[in-house]
Structures are given as structure tokens and as C-alpha cells.
Amino acid sequence: YRWPTRRLKIYMETQDKPLQAAFRRAVKAWNRTGAVHISWCRDKDRADIIAQDGSLSNTAPSTNVGYVSSQLGSTSTEYNPDTHALIQAQSTLDAGSLDYANLNFRTEVAEHELGHALGLAHAPEYMHSVMIPRNVKTGITKEDRTTVRLLYGVHQ
Numbered sequence: 001y002r003w004p005t006r007r008l009k010i011y012m013e014t015q016d017k018p019l020q021a022a023f024r025r026a027v028k029a030w031n032r033t034g035a036v037h038i039s040w041c042r043d044k045d046r047a048d049i050i051a052q053d054g055s056l057s058n059t060a061p062s063t064n065v066g067y068v069s070s071q072l073g074s075t076s077t078e079y080n081p082d083t084h085a086l087i088q089a090q091s092t093l094d095a096g097s098l099d100y101a102n103l104n105f106r107t108e109v110a111e112h113e114l115g116h117a118l119g120l121a122h123a124p125e126y127m128h129s130v131m132i133p134r135n136v137k138t139g140i141t142k143e144d145r146t147t148v149r150l151l152y153g154v155h156q
């Protein structure tokens, strides 16, 4: 699963300042991989990705990927089942669980969720990757950069 284009628009839905900072840093970090260029847009209807907050304790696991067990973040995507092209993604961070975490950790969780929004699946636990399930231990790594560049057809 991937977007049909490498130029994507994201809309900041959350009003929560610590989460906004985490999303902004996460967008910059994914852009630094050179695989995609995500830019902020003010028109929600034209956005590919929505950056939002929400309380994740009541979400149904079947409709979400991501932090189902730790309830820190979650991402849902809509895609075309024939082409596997992504159509819309919503990344949610839980303000209640993350506002008291430090900025680096919050950013890593935002990077993980935006990774799902870009079409990345979970990486196996032994990998050095921001996409390992449950507890994030790192931000975007060289391996993640390679994975996302392969997904979007950018030469190494």
C-alpha cells in the first residue's frame, strides 16, 4: 500500500500544542528520508492525511492499526482494494497519554503513526525501526529510510 504520488498534503486537526509539535517534527523527519514530500495544508477537504488527537481507549482494534495495546496512537487508512493505492489516512495521537511524555518520545510515536499513514506496516521486533509494534524505542532509522524509499521507488 502506498500513495500514488510522493507529494502529500497533511491537515492539522488537533489543537493540542504538544501533539502539534510532535506531528510537525515527524513530518520533517519523513521528508528528510527523501521518499516523500509532505506539506501542511489549511484545507481539510484537500488533505491526504489528517493529524488528529483522540482518546484511544474506546477504539475498536479491528478498524485500526498501530498502538492498540498501548493506546498511544493509531492510524486508519482508506485504500483502493484493486490498486492498493491509499486514498485517505488519519493518524491519531492520545493527548492524555502523550502530553506528559517528553518531546522526543512523542515525536517517535508521531513518526510511527505517520509511517502507517505512508503505507508502512509493522517491522519485526528484532529490527532497528520506528515501525516495530507497541513501544517505540527509536525514531526513523536508516532501515526505515531504505524501506520507505523502496516503497516509493526512489533510488538509494
Ligand SMILES: [Zn+2]
Binding pocket: 065, 066, 067, 112, 116, 122, 132, 133, 134
Ligand atoms: Zn503501529
